[in-house]
Amino acid sequence: MSNASLIRQAFAEGNGIFRLAPAWVPRSFCIPGRRIKLHPDDYYALGGVRGGIDERWLGSTTPADNGPLTGKNEGISHLVTPNGKLVPLSEAVNELGAELLGKRIWNKYGCWPVYSKFFDNLGPLPHHIHHREQHAKLVNQRGKPECYYFPPQLNNHNGHFPYTFFGFEPGTTSEQVRECLVNFTKGDNKITNLSRAYRLEVGTGWDVPPGVLHAPGSLCTYEPQFASDVYAMYQSLVDDQIVPESLLWKDCPKDKIGDFDYLLEVIDWELNVDPNFVQNRFMRPVPVKPLTAMRENGYEEYWICYRSQAVSAKELTILPGRTAKIRDHGAYGMIMMQGHGKLNGMPLETPSMIRFGELTFDEYFISENTAESGVTIINQSSTEPIVMLKHFGPQNPELMQ
16 A cells, blocks of 8 residues: 555544654754653664764654764654554645645645654753744755743753753844854853853743754753754853864855854844843743633643744643543644543553654644544543643644734
């Protein structure tokens, strides 16, 4: 049976819902925080040369950009078909188009333009930047807005540095930043001396537009983001590790390599020195509807990522022993955080440990028609809630109201 036939069979049997297999991604410059439920023996399952697995990509049709050793379809989610064969979600999107994503997303983008991930690093990342659209286009990529949420279920420890640097102190000059970039190969270029670190709080999040420098701290993070892996590292030493100079010039046009003024152009200066950065970028969960009304119907739901028009996310809780029918205005990817039950009759499980290559029942992709008709979720525990996270595409109609 062809992949196209398998895709349509899975779509029909799931009534518009695809079950997804875990998509693990290594990073050569990261040390795993070991909070994303992978078996302790499997964090280096792809070999030491590839680095540790500290990311799981969710509802993704975006290939990871991990250099020449990147595996085939690395970073791309795969749907589990009825005969057990794994088929890239990107193929399902191309086959079904608006049937899966809805006309609004498909007609504008012709793809699933977002994904989410768990980022699980033991220490901080370097101060780095995701390019805005005009700079990403120069290397045939897309600009990358992203959002952060720190799930309580994945933060049993804080890692080595639960603080994130964002942008620069108001009053910082481009000359000061340029000097740091010029000094990149001299050891510690001290670029975070120009920035400000914020202590991370479990159960909250941040909005990070493209063009904003950020050095993510060591909480395990749920990251809804635009479908791109574009970035450049502007910090040369982090957590006593040297950052390769090649990552400073990553996603830089060939004719701009060595041009420090171009690196300055990539920075959105106004956003980086915003004196109201916390007020404009920090996110506490916001109830989707009045809490009393939701609880009467067996659930609670919160917006957890809501400041960006490019991508948004919710946290949904089904109360113990309850059943709820949940409607959403758009296709979405979802991941289980806690509990077990049924989703339109399909199993929902939250594994405590996953072997590399093992299948699970904790991740699904829901089509727009099914989301709008509503999914029925049964919590089969009398004591534990079901908790799931859901990420949506651009201009979520519900959020735009």
